[in-house]
Amino acid sequence: MPLPPPPLLDLYRLMLLARRLDERAWVLHRQGKIAFHISGIGQEAAQVGAAFALQRGKDWFAPYYRDLALMLALGLTPLEFVLGLMGKQGEPSSGARQMPSHWSLRRANVVSHSSPVATQAPHAAGLGLAIRLRGGDAVVLTTIGEGSTSQGEWYEAVNWAATHKLPVIFLVENNVYAISVRQNQQMAVEHVAEKAAGLGLPGVIVDGLDAVASYRAVGEAAERARRGEGPTVIEAKVARMTPHSSDDDDRSYRPRDEVEAMKARDPLALFRQRLLAEKVLSEAQDAGLQEEVKGVIEAAVAEAEAAPYPPAEDAAYPVYVEDVRRG
Amino acid sequence: MGEITLIEGLRQAMDEELARDDRVFIVGEDVGPRGGVFRATLGLFDKYGPQRVIDSPLAELSIVGVGIGAALYGLRPICEIQFADFIHPAFNQIVSEAAKMCYRSNGEWTVPLVIRAPYGGGIGGGLYHSQSLEAFFTHVPGLKVVIPSNPHDAKGLLKAAVRDPNPVIFLEPKKGYRLIRGEVPEGGDLLVPIGPAQLSRPGADLSVFAYGMMHHYVLQAAEIVAAEGIQAEVIDLRTLLPIDKAAILSSVRKTGKALIVHEDNRTGGYGAEIAALLSDEAFTDLDAPVRRLAGPDVPAVPFSHPMQDWFMPNTEKIAAAIRELAAY
Numbered sequence: 001m002p003l004p005p006p007p008l009l010d011l012y013r014l015m016l017l018a019r020r021l022d023e024r025a026w027v028l029h030r031q032g033k034i035a036f037h038i039s040g041i042g043q044e045a046a047q048v049g050a051a052f053a054l055q056r057g058k059d060w061f062a063p064y065y066r067d068l069a070l071m072l073a074l075g076l077t078p079l080e081f082v083l084g085l086m087g088k089q090g091e092p093s094s095g096a097r098q099m100p101s102h103w104s105l106r107r108a109n110v111v112s113h114s115s116p117v118a119t120q121a122p123h124a125a126g127l128g129l130a131i132r133l134r135g136g137d138a139v140v141l142t143t144i145g146e147g148s149t150s151q152g153e154w155y156e157a158v159n160w161a162a163t164h165k166l167p168v169i170f171l172v173e174n175n176v177y178a179i180s181v182r183q184n185q186q187m188a189v190e191h192v193a194e195k196a197a198g199l200g201l202p203g204v205i206v207d208g209l210d211a212v213a214s215y216r217a218v219g220e221a222a223e224r225a226r227r228g229e230g231p232t233v234i235e236a237k238v239a240r241m242t243p244h245s246s247d248d249d250d251r252s253y254r255p256r257d258e259v260e261a262m263k264a265r266d267p268l269a270l271f272r273q274r275l276l277a278e279k280v281l282s283e284a285q286d287a288g289l290q291e292e293v294k295g296v297i298e299a300a301v302a303e304a305e306a307a308p309y310p311p312a313e314d315a316a317y318p319v320y321v322e323d324v325r326r327g
Numbered sequence: 328m329g330e331i332t333l334i335e336g337l338r339q340a341m342d343e344e345l346a347r348d349d350r351v352f353i354v355g356e357d358v359g360p361r362g363g364v365f366r367a368t369l370g371l372f373d374k375y376g377p378q379r380v381i382d383s384p385l386a387e388l389s390i391v392g393v394g395i396g397a398a399l400y401g402l403r404p405i406c407e408i409q410f411a412d413f414i415h416p417a418f419n420q421i422v423s424e425a426a427k428m429c430y431r432s433n434g435e436w437t438v439p440l441v442i443r444a445p446y447g448g449g450i451g452g453g454l455y456h457s458q459s460l461e462a463f464f465t466h467v468p469g470l471k472v473v474i475p476s477n478p479h480d481a482k483g484l485l486k487a488a489v490r491d492p493n494p495v496i497f498l499e500p501k502k503g504y505r506l507i508r509g510e511v512p513e514g515g516d517l518l519v520p521i522g523p524a525q526l527s528r529p530g531a532d533l534s535v536f537a538y539g540m541m542h543h544y545v546l547q548a549a550e551i552v553a554a555e556g557i558q559a560e561v562i563d564l565r566t567l568l569p570i571d572k573a574a575i576l577s578s579v580r581k582t583g584k585a586l587i588v589h590e591d592n593r594t595g596g597y598g599a600e601i602a603a604l605l606s607d608e609a610f611t612d613l614d615a616p617v618r619r620l621a622g623p624d625v626p627a628v629p630f631s632h633p634m635q636d637w638f639m640p641n642t643e644k645i646a647a648a649i650r651e652l653a654a655y
């Protein structure tokens with residue numbers, strides 16, 4: 001089945017929603033209303049492209065913390081995200097046990113990940129193995145930062161998936177930095193995708209500032225996986241347009257002109273210009289979308305602020321499956 | 328009833344669970360045509376095929392990590408770690424991932440996974456084929472830790488572990504694989520519940536707590552001291568996490584004295600937890616200090632025989648410790 005043409009307006013709307021929500025999180029942090037935020041600004045295009053290239057409800061996901069746009073595309077609501085930022089009751093990934101942006105969403109086949117980087121990669125291989133054993137043509141997408149591909153966990157997972165030809169897409173969101181450490185201190189190759197050659201699977205480089213390019217690359221890798229031809233490493237060249245997290249100040253390690261140059265290539269602005277130029281989007285339509293997104297976010301923030309915290313006693317459960325309280 | 332070895336009990340358990348539930352599969356190094364280096368999975372590859380009995384790459388963290396992924400999907404993996412000594416590369420996946428998955432997802436995701444690992448010394452395996460490392464895992468809420476001491480329990484506990492919805496660390500006394508024989512009912516569906524300890528020899532004078540290979544030696548020692556008039560009560564703990572507090576406390580309330588035997592080294596070992604439990608909840612019942620007979624605090628078991636023997640608790644050392652405590 002050839003990949004349908006990219007749903008440009010949907011891609012744009014989700015990039016916009018992710019960006020404004022992410023910006024709102026930074027404001028909440030400055031206001032002292034949340035303790036922590038880790039941002040996906042500059043990486044939205046790669047993420048929404050990937051999400052729309054896959055079959056939501058059927059395919060499986062093992063994401064990492066910068067994937068707000070991916071998660072929104074998979075059906076996480078802005079309210080659910082803000083509940084997580086605030087550690088409020090009803091937060092769906094962990095019942096507010098984990099820090100914000102530690103995703104899990106059972107209804108969307110998003111498995112839970114932790115803070116130690118790269119731990120999700122073998123889970124993706126295992127999901128791929130299970131799909132293989134049970135039959136069906138679902139695929140698994142797992143994401144990671146370029147720095148975290150230094151972990152043995154990532155190599156073991158990719159090696160396993162390649163050896164067993166498992167239906168897994170290893171999407172590396174390369175924003176050049178791992179906190180303060182640049183890529184050239186992290187690996188000897190110029191492109192993460194080159195690592196794939198040594199493990200016996202294709203490695204594809206894609207412009208991660210372009211949602212359509214990401215959509216096509218992930219779509220092709222998914223088709224390959226569904227045909228039983230095995231996994232693909234995709235390296236999306238993205239930008240980390242913020243400090244590592246709300247606890248970081250990047251001025252000590254990041255040249256300012258680099259930050260300025262990056263802002264001039266903001267993936268959201270580029271996509272907007274492109275859609276306007278191609279007359280897929282009109283100025284009036286865009287203004288309407290901006291208003292809509294703003295309204296959704298303000299409502300989510302208000303509702304989350306009014307929501308209760310979980311009762312302290314909830315911290316005792318559920319250590320074992322026997323402790324899970326249903327209903 | 329038929330008498331079988333401990334490893335045959337394990338093999339039967341896996342055979343029966345593979346036959347019963349098509350979500351069950353085995354993954355590990357050399358588990359396929361060779362049947363594992365100890366041959367615990369012998370014949371299973373031929374019977375169930377390469378989809379159910381999978382030779383993995385030589386990489387423990389991903390044996391466990393891939394198992395976790397498959398378990399998240401709803402399968403029931405049995406991961407074999409060739410020797411417990413080689414489980415450390417998988418520590419992150421066990422402790423950060425499997426153990427915390429249920430809690431961290433508020434019960435949305437669970438990891439029904441069994442990790443089998445042969446443990447223990449006295450087999451000339453040197454530092455890296457001899458370790459007992461249960462205490463690393465009994466410290467981790469979210470895991471269950473099980474160690475059988477005989478063929479019956481090996482079979483029944485492993486079958487229960489495969490059906491348990493939580494991650495289970497299943498440590499197998501490899502020295503006892505072929506040495507320990509016992510009666511196991513033929514046919515039927517033998518299940519030994521995870522949790523309860525087993526009173527394996529009643530006695531009035533003191534309580535001895537052990538598991539795995541040490542339990543085997545404790546029974547021998549109890550027989551020796553019985554001839555001298557000391558009635559040792561022996562408790563096979565079988566499940567270390569969760570701990571069977573009631574069984575431990577009720578025995579010590581009766582005897583007033585407790586000896587814990589394990590080959591894992593002493594400091595921070597599982598015996599310390601039992602000693603702490605007794606001090607918390609049975610202080611007034613105690614007639615003597617709680618004693619531990621454990622491996623010495625050296626990094627691991629040395630290879631050369633005299634040094635290995637120096638390290639390992641054995642029947643004579645246990646009998647001596649029982650006599651000393653009985654005389655207190």
Ligand SMILES: Cc1ncc(C[n+]2csc(CCOP(=O)(O)OP(=O)(O)O)c2C)c(N)n1
Nearest residue numbers: 066115116117145146147148175177178179
């Ligand atoms: C195993 C582990 N070591 C260290 C950290 C702390 N840490 C969190 S994110 C990070 C950098 C990750 O960089 P990269 O993989 O490039 O992803 P990015 O944050 O740039 O998207 C570090 C060192 C961690 N979370 N886990």
Ligand SMILES: [Mg+2]
Nearest residue numbers: 145146177178
């Ligand atoms: Mg990075």
